[in-house]
Amino acid sequence: MNKVKVGIFGATGYAGLNIFRILSNHPYVDLKYLSSHSYSGESYKKLFPSFNTDMVLKTSDPEIARDLDACFVALPAGETSKFVTKLIEYNNNIVIIDLGADFRFKDKEIYEKTYGIKHNCPEILTSSVYGLPEINREKIKKAKIIGNPGCYPTSILLGLYPIIDRFKGSIENIIADSKSGVSGAGRKLSKEFLFCEVNESVRPYGAKFHRHQPEMNDQIRLISKDAPELIFTPHLIPMQRGILSTIYVFFKEDLPEEEKLKRLYYERYKDEKFVQILENELPTTAMVRSSNLCAINICKTSNNTIKIFSAIDNLIKGASGQAVQNLNIIFGFPEELSLTNIPEVI
Ligand SMILES: NC(=O)C1=CN([C@@H]2O[C@H](COP(=O)(O)OP(=O)(O)OC[C@H]3O[C@@H](n4cnc5c(N)ncnc54)[C@H](OP(=O)(O)O)[C@@H]3O)[C@@H](O)[C@H]2O)C=CC1
Numbered sequence: 001m002n003k004v005k006v007g008i009f010g011a012t013g014y015a016g017l018n019i020f021r022i023l024s025n026h027p028y029v030d031l032k033y034l035s036s037h038s039y040s041g042e043s044y045k046k047l048f049p050s051f052n053t054d055m056v057l058k059t060s061d062p063e064i065a066r067d068l069d070a071c072f073v074a075l076p077a078g079e080t081s082k083f084v085t086k087l088i089e090y091n092n093n094i095v096i097i098d099l100g101a102d103f104r105f106k107d108k109e110i111y112e113k114t115y116g117i118k119h120n121c122p123e124i125l126t127s128s129v130y131g132l133p134e135i136n137r138e139k140i141k142k143a144k145i146i147g148n149p150g151c152y153p154t155s156i157l158l159g160l161y162p163i164i165d166r167f168k169g170s171i172e173n174i175i176a177d178s179k180s181g182v183s184g185a186g187r188k189l190s191k192e193f194l195f196c197e198v199n200e201s202v203r204p205y206g207a208k209f210h211r212h213q214p215e216m217n218d219q220i221r222l223i224s225k226d227a228p229e230l231i232f233t234p235h236l237i238p239m240q241r242g243i244l245s246t247i248y249v250f251f252k253e254d255l256p257e258e259e260k261l262k263r264l265y266y267e268r269y270k271d272e273k274f275v276q277i278l279e280n281e282l283p284t285t286a287m288v289r290s291s292n293l294c295a296i297n298i299c300k301t302s303n304n305t306i307k308i309f310s311a312i313d314n315l316i317k318g319a320s321g322q323a324v325q326n327l328n329i330i331f332g333f334p335e336e337l338s339l340t341n342i343p344e345v346i
């Protein structure tokens, strides 16, 4: 099989370096290009001594698209839409998997309101696909541009899909409470993420609004137009990686017994390699650490309420692992290629 020539824009960030780590074990990927904003010209191994590579970091140059079949873009929101048009001009066939938010929305108004920045190529939004494979696999197969989901949305949407799909018009309220490790905020320097600010403390944030709320509501509305607005609070906890979401769903009608509800989940995800419905125990972030797995359990707490628990590794299923899963789907490789037994790196 011919190897796919791949580049990583933003290879020095947490998402980018986890993509590098995963692709190092991919038999059909030829990694050709790594870009950095601040370290171009530096050897990658010098920055990350545990990586066995001769590659040197380059500046972000869209002309590299001529030499690539696919690229991962792991840059801050707003940066991808500045140069995607050029990537496509240089190579009309290139597959672009954006880990930021620039291609997660169909409606540029919602994106611009949510992120407070202008979208530079809204005409491309119509052809981009929301890259949650367990839900959008058929569309992903034909896509050239993927908006890889946010980390909180990945954990919450995988937990919610089966129940929203089954009980479309009868959901009264949805509340999601998520806890995230600090790597969710990226590697950039910022006082609020210093060790002494984070250690021995749990901090809610985004109390009135978090930018993942519109992303989740957008996706939920695609399954049920009548679904209520999700109420969401993220929390920062003193942990390197991982997200645990606890989702409370209130219904307008009495529900079937818990076993029947669980069966919905087993049925919906029975062929999925990366979603595991737990039998008895509740998911923890330790269970999924450094894996592309989303572990889920649900619990009926009264006639018309349930709790859903969902755990992922924010850097893997919430970012780089899911991005490689999308690459595997698009190029027709086995979906789990290079995504099992992933060595750990922050
Ligand atoms: N961390 C996470 O858990 C998740 C992150 N994401 C998304 O993935 C993307 C990358 O996130 P993450 O790796 O955490 O972020 P980091 O802050 O760790 O890395 C950002 C990367 O972008 C580069 N960069 C920074 N500023 C600019 C700029 N102005 N122009 C071009 N390049 C720039 C950095 O280069 P340099 O180091 O050379 O300065 C670095 O390679 C973001 O869009 C994020 O929202 C998505 C899901 C989860």
Ligand SMILES: CC(=O)N[C@@H](CCC(=O)OP(=O)(O)O)C(=O)O
Pocket: 099, 100, 101, 149, 150, 151, 152, 180, 181, 182, 183, 184, 185, 186, 234, 236, 318
């Ligand atoms: C702990 C922390 O700060 N988390 C980030 C979410 C990171 C992420 O996955 O989201 P994007 O891909 O949309 O950036 C936040 O709350 O903004």
